[in-house]
Amino acid sequence: MHIAYVCTDPGIPVWGAKGASIHVQEILRAFVKRGAQVTLLTPRPEGERPSDLTQVQVHPLPPAPKGEPTRRARALLAANDALTKALDDLQPDLVYERHALMSYAAMEWATQADRPAVLEINAPLIAEQAAHRKLALPHEADNAARRSMRAAGLVCAVTGPVAQYARTIGGKNVIVVPNAVNPARFPAPEPRPDRPFTVGFLGSMKPWHGLPTLVQAFFQLRRAVPDARLLIVGDGPERARIEEEFAKSGLSDALEITGLLPAAAVPEALARMDVGTAPYHAMADFYFSPLKIYEYMAAALPVVTTRTGNLNELVHDGKTGLVTSPGDADALTRALAQLSSDLPRAQAMGAAGRAHVLAHHTWDATAERVLTRALSRKVRAA
Structure with missing residues (x-):
């Protein structure tokens, strides 16, 4: 099975040491251990990857410009086109995305291609951005989040409150998948x-x-x-x-x-x-x-x-x-x-x-649960 793991969040260096980076690496690791071919699509591929993830193929996405928030937000929106093209070229069997601001192309591509589409959501990102940083293009951000949620065949929320948020913006087949350990x-x-x-x-x-x-x-x-x-x-x-x-x-x-x-x-x-x-x-x-x-x-x-x-x-x-x-x-x-x-x-x-x-609470068990659910007929039909 060829899995495309999508992380368009410009704040997550995928080979870094912050919590979100570790989360990405552990899901990748669990997929690899299951024998999957994995391609990682990200605008932040820099850094030294762990030695047990060298077989993960990396497809760089356009980096988001730093500085003025509106310019950055528009670049994130525009990156959906590059993501669609990348998935057209890769033709993965399953798409797994870590939910990010302004990103919707991965879930829509998977649905249109009749591939399982899994969306992992770890926070109500729009509210978080507005509270702790600066939310540019709020209407576009809300629209992108709703498009992504509606297209996802399976939504994996890290907690109950996040699951409820996902449902309010169109998420279906929402399950709670807490963090875990290796x-x-x-x-x-x-x-x-x-x-x-x-x-x-x-x-x-x-x-x-x-x-x-x-x-x-x-x-x-x-x-x-x-x-x-x-x-x-x-x-x-x-x-x-x-x-x-x-x-x-x-x-x-x-x-x-x-x-x-x-x-x-x-x-x-x-x-x-x-x-x-x-x-x-x-x-x-x-x-x-x-x-x-x-x-x-x-x-x-x-x-x-x-x-x-x-x-x-x-x-x-x-x-x-x-x-x-x-x-x-x-x-x-x-x-x-x-x-x-x-x-x-x-x-x-x-x-x-x-x-x-x-x-x-192990990452291997998490991956097994998510992939089993994503590949089920019930989710595919939804």
Whole structure:
């Protein structure tokens, strides 16, 4: 089977280390492991690809110009013509697309060619663009999203709220397909070495990830656990502020920020942690499926998160981690203190979390489910 994987999002370097890049790579990897011939169509093919994905053929798409938003949006719309031509040339057996702003040609081509059309959607992109960047050509963006949703034979939404959004703009045969892990990247943990209790955070350092609450809780934890350390694996706009706060508190030696690491280095970094945190703030429209939580669990770390969205369904309070109220630094401090004072319990939670994700949330199982559904007569007929 020849699968065309389409990712037209100019913000995703497909061979990069950000979460979206890892997601792309893991789906490609799962398709390859099933014996498929895979062609990746992307405007961001730069970088060094993983050694086990060298057989993936890459078809570069026109890059979107940086700078003025309207010019960039028009270029994204125009790229639909290039995408149609590429698919005409490739004639794949199945088209799988990661939903992107202004993109509709892949799903429409597949439907017109009577090929299975799978659309993966990870966020309400139009609302996200309007809230955090600048949304140019809003009418055209909405029209493109609706065209893509209507044409898709199967829509795979990362969470329930994203699935509901997809349905409101024309998606049919919408299923929820959460994030997952690659067990090969996360071997069974070694015995814990003798070291200070280490609180961990993996991901981009942005305000909505709850980092201010985490920093406050960590400062309070140090009163009870004087040698505790905070290890942040990632980078982002909050970094300078956090480093300044630690410096002012005289705790710079207790903080380590690695910056953005390549995917291959992340498991080793997680192995240096005793707990993984995801202290999201309260959000009425929380729609995320945090990859960090799945990777914490795969690394056998207990997870401390908040009652935001469906996170308390992913992290079972008292079994695979601890769940606190969003924005409550005192509650977060208590949770971290509980784990630091009872490492056997913390390790048991981590082991339970690892068993859960390896049994229920792997990329191989995700690919199997999606392709089986996409190739069924019911979806093809829809």
